[in-house]
Each structure stands twice: as C-alpha cells, then as structure tokens.
Amino acid sequence: MEINLNRSEKISSFQLGILIYAAIAVTAILYLPASSYSSAERDFWFSPIISSLFGILTIFSVTKLGSYYPHDTLIQYSGKIIGKIAGKIWGALFLIYTLSIAIQVTWQYGEFVNAYFLPRTPRVVVLGSMAFICAYAIRQGVEVIARLAQILTPIIILAFIFVFILLLPDVDLNHIQPIFGNGLLPAIKGSFFSNLWFGEFIVLAFFLPSLKDQKNIKKWSFISLLLVTMTMVLMNIIALLALGNSTGELNAPLINAVQYIDIGNFLSHIEAVVMAFWIAGAFIKINVFYYVLTVGTSQWLNLTDYRPIVIPILFLNVLLAIWFVPNVSAYQVFMHTIDGIVGPIIYTFLPLFLLFIAFIRKGW
C-alpha cells in the first residue's frame, strides 16, 4: 500500500463537526446518566448544560491555538509554546490520559455488547473485531473517517429522534418535578461527571491541520457542541420521564427505556435495532480516539508517518481494555474520581493555559 507522507487529505469543517458530534454524544448517553443521577437526582438532565461550559472553553482554546499554528497539532505546537522539554512532558501527559480514555471507550463498547447482547462471546472477539476495522479505517486516513461519520451520523441522529418519539406515550411529566427542588447545586454536582465529555472537544486539535476551510471550524464546532448538549439533555429527559424514580437504579437507563418501548403491542423489542446504530456511533468514537492516539504518539516520537504504529497501539488498547478494567464497579469508581478531576484538567484547563502563554507570546 502506498504510504502518503505529506498529508494531502482534506476534510471540511462540516465533516469535522459531525465527526466530533458522534465521537462525543454516543457514549455520553450510555453510562453517564446513571452517574449524574447519583448526585443530581431528577435534575440530572440539566447537568450537561452546565458542563457545556467546559465545551465552550475547550473549543475556544483549541480553535484559537489552531489559528496560531494552522499546520500543527496539539502535540506539535505545545513544544513551540512552552519549550521543547515542557512540551514533551505535557504531550506525554496528554497521550497517557488519552490512552486511558481510549481504553475506557473500548471497554464501554465491549461491556455494552457483552452485557446486553452477546454475553457468551469472548471479549477479545468483540474488541478485536472492532479494533481490526478501526485499524483499517485509520490507516486509510482522516478523510475516510470523516466520510464515514458523514454517512453514519445522520442515521444515528435519526435513531435518537426515533427513540425520543416512540417513548413519548410512556412519558409522565410528574417524574421531572420538582425542577431544581434543592436549588441548582445538585445539578452542578452532577455535571462533575459530564465535564470530561465536553473536554473531549480537545480532539479537534488533531483534525484542524487537515481542514480545507479552517475559517468555518468555529461555527461548526459550536453547532456540534450545541447538538451534543441537546442530545444529552433530551435523552436524559426522555429516560427520566419514562422511567421515573428508577432511573438511578439502572446502569444504562436509556437502554432500559428503549426496551420499554411498546407501541400498540406490535412495535416493541426494538432495542437491537436502535443499538445497532449506537454501535455504528461507537465505531466512530473509537476511530476518533485511536486516530488521535496514533497521530499524537507518532508526532511525540517525531515519526514521519503514523501508519506503522496503528496496529501496535490498537493491540495495546484492546489488551489494556481487557486487563485494565476488572468490573463495572471498578470502572465507575475510576470514572467518578480520576476522570472527574483529571479529565477537565488535561482536556480543558491545560489547553487554556497553553493558549494563555501563546497569547502572551504572539498577541491576539
């Protein structure tokens, strides 16, 4: 296969916007609602709105940094901003944490497929087959991933809308009241868990150099942010309205809500269909994080091309996803502590700090 050293593939801002949408929204509706519910209770649907502030900060710093260094990714320009050594250290931190996120995403996908649909299928097969097609997609380059998202994301959004409409007959508006009965504080506490998802907009930094219309990216990433927030809020609300007080007792309330759909006794048991689309979304998400990880690592190591390390890194990921997370409870503790604190620091605050230094050096 011919390897292209100078990246000539180009994607559009619109493609990147929907790529990021799928990459963030898909897992945010799975296990996150239960976590937010644990501290916000029936106000948990509002938490993503508070968290979206982190999305605004992240997008702002990433796009601004991108406009300072239009041909570099986060790993490349951090060296130029804070010096070579500090840049390498920061790059290593970022890559290690992104590796942990990639592992978590892989694990979530495997856990979801195993727990709800294929309980007897070995984890290696579930994750390995996904990593295999991801390796293929990533080696084909960013254009392929972006086009994939362009095809799949509209279908995924349609599936979300479909779920929302089909659940309307089971809605009980009483379930959401009282709104902010204990003030805003519980919802803010609940947003602690969702901050990370909005920090994930940082992955934009690795796609900006491939854009053919960088001037539009701000617009499309904020549209993407809006859609992500809307998806999370609407899915949380519909799960809450359909399931009520039981929402907090379910690991992935939305799946149970989808299972609950029963229209006139004939349109029921549609969870397998809906979740097939979800898996398509998970495919995009995993692709995005693997891409960031391989491209970032190759740049950190000053390799001329990222393709040779695609397979090793994916192999590492699958392996760690099997070893790293022993069970659901352990994952939830990890998500509630490490991800809640470290996630926003690495994905939102440190880039903001980078921007601050770059601003001092370069001016507005």
Place this chain on the structure above:
Amino acid sequence: MTTIRIVFILMSCLLLTGCWDRNELNEIALVRGIGIDILNNGQIEVSVEISVPKAPSGSGGGGESDGMAQGSGGITLPTVRTGRGVTIPDALEKLQEVIPRKIFWGHTEVIIINENLAKTGLRDKMDYFMRNPRFRLHAFVFVTKGKAKDMLGLETSLYSPSEVLTDFSEEKVMLHVTLINLLDMLNSGDAAIPMIKKVPPQKKSKPTQTIPFIKSSAVFKNDKMVGTISDKLTRGVKWIQNDIEETQVTVNSKKGEGYISMTLLRAETKLEPVIKKDGKWKMIIKARTDDDIILNESHLNLKDPQNIKIVKKALEKKLTARLQHALDKVQKDYKADVFGFGEAFHRKYPKQWKESKDHWDEIYPNLEVELDIHANVLRTGAGSAH
C-alpha cells in the same frame, strides 16, 4: 488481487453468524409468564409458562379452531414447568434441568407473585429482574392469593394465561403495573398491584378450564403487602391516581326513584398539596369529569335542565363517596401512600418535603384530605325509550 479481495470479503461473512450467542428459535424456550411462590419451608418455587413454537399441524385437528392457530404457521402450546430453590436464580437453575431448551427471557410479559411471598417483601425479589439485562421492564406484575403456578397452568381456551393477563392489563379497567412502575412506586411511596383470581369455571368443565382475571388490588406498605382492596375501591384509587380511562357509573337519586347510568368521557384528577400557614399539611383532590347519560330507569325527565342538575349532583355525591371510601381504607387502615401524595408534596414543596420526608409515615395517615369533585353531564344519549 481482486479475486483475493472478494474471497476475503466473502469469508468475513462467516464472522457474522455470531458463533457464541446464536439463539435459534428451535433451541430456546420462550418464557411468557413467570410465577413465584413460597413454600412452607421458606424455599422459593418458580414456575414458568413456556411457549413452544411447533410446526403447523396440517389439518388443524383438535380444539385449535379458535382462530389463534391459523395464519402464522405455528401453534404455540403453553406448558408450565417448575423449579425450587432458595432464591429465584437458584430455582431457575433447577428449572432449567427440566426444560430441554434454553430459557429465553426476552418475551416475558407477566410476573405473578404469590400473596405469602408478597407479604415478606418485594424489593429483594424484583432485584433479579432488574439485574437481568435480558428481562423486559415492561412485564406486568400481579399478585395472587393461591399459587402462582396454578394461575399459569390454567387451560385457557383462547390463548395462554399470560396473554390473557396482558390483555386485561392493557384494557386498563383495573390497575396495570409494569415492573418499572412498581420500582418507581416503591422508590417514591407505596405500591398497589393488581390481584388476580380464577374466573369460576363452568359447571361441566374441569376446575382448571378457565381464565385468570384481575379481581382486586394488593396494597403494599414499603415493599410488603399489607392488605387488599376490592374492585370498587380500586376504582376509587384509580380516580385519585388520575388513571380513569373508561368506566360506567350508575347513580340512584332519591327524587327519581330509579337508576341512571352514565358513561365517562373524560376524567381528570389533580392532586393539590397545601401547606397551611400554621404548618398543617393538607391535600386537595380535584376531580373533573364529563359524562353522557346512557340509561335512564328513573322518573326524571332528562329534557329538563333542572333534572340534569339533580343527576349531576347525584353523580358528584357518588364519586365523592367512592373516593372517600378508597381513602378511608388505604390511607387510614393500611397507611399506604399508593396515591402518590408524598410525591405531590415533594413536587410542590421540595424544601418542606426534604425536612419532613422522614416523618412522612406519621404525617400521611392523619393528613387532611379535601375532595373537590365536579361532574358535567353533557349529553343524554341519541334518543330514549320513554
């Protein structure tokens, strides 16, 4: 090169069969209903009603002429199998021993719980259904006085007992509670679950040749069953829960000396919690209903608006009595908050609720309840025989 690619793509199709988790229809036992009983020694007995898809029997022999057997190609013959153990999964393990196929939970529509078991608490028993990801939370829950196993084993002439019960639930004449509703009620207050009974079999047929039906309701305090309420009181409970769909009400006014029946077009009940200035809690139940007269056996001339007013007053009186009756029994006797009063206070007065929710058990039985019932009689029917 192209050939190799095509061969590779075709070979990858083999991966799509899902080797480990294939569920062939002829290898699974579709569970339609599950019954849970408690034995005298404290063991749990789980019975499942299984539909076994069978090949079409050709000439349609036997008694399958009730219209269910035709068309779709297969007849499902329900069978009931039982297993015993210390917990539900433990019993299921024994159950699997007597079922040659793999038990499949995805189509379970009905859960029947024995009364004695319900008295020991539901939450622990429901836990299995919540944890099993293949179990549908849309399954309807029932309580029965006798053995749940016997209910599933009835030889219904139409279709299986589970289907009969599902249909009854969907008719919504009596209570209808799904697994998720039940959990919701247990989390926010107390629960009421429909209670089933056998329809008395006809004289010549066997005692098992009948169908189950929803006769009354079981009232739960916390998660333990504390008593039952009759079908009449259940209607009152449904009124307060704002769950009245379709019903006929018959009143007998003194002036008219005869019955007047009405059909209910719309009914809406609102709970209005009030915390008075002196700190006393009070609940106002506002019920509004529109009705049509469908039968008049009284002397009242319904063409006269004054008489309509009399009917209206009689209806309001009747409904007030019905709701009061339900309140007396459930609120005063059983002290169970199946109406969601606590939730209503929570919604309207979140702060005060937070302070008082731990004493709710003391507040609730003595809570002042005001009934504000307003009925409208809209039409007097298409014609009359008088």
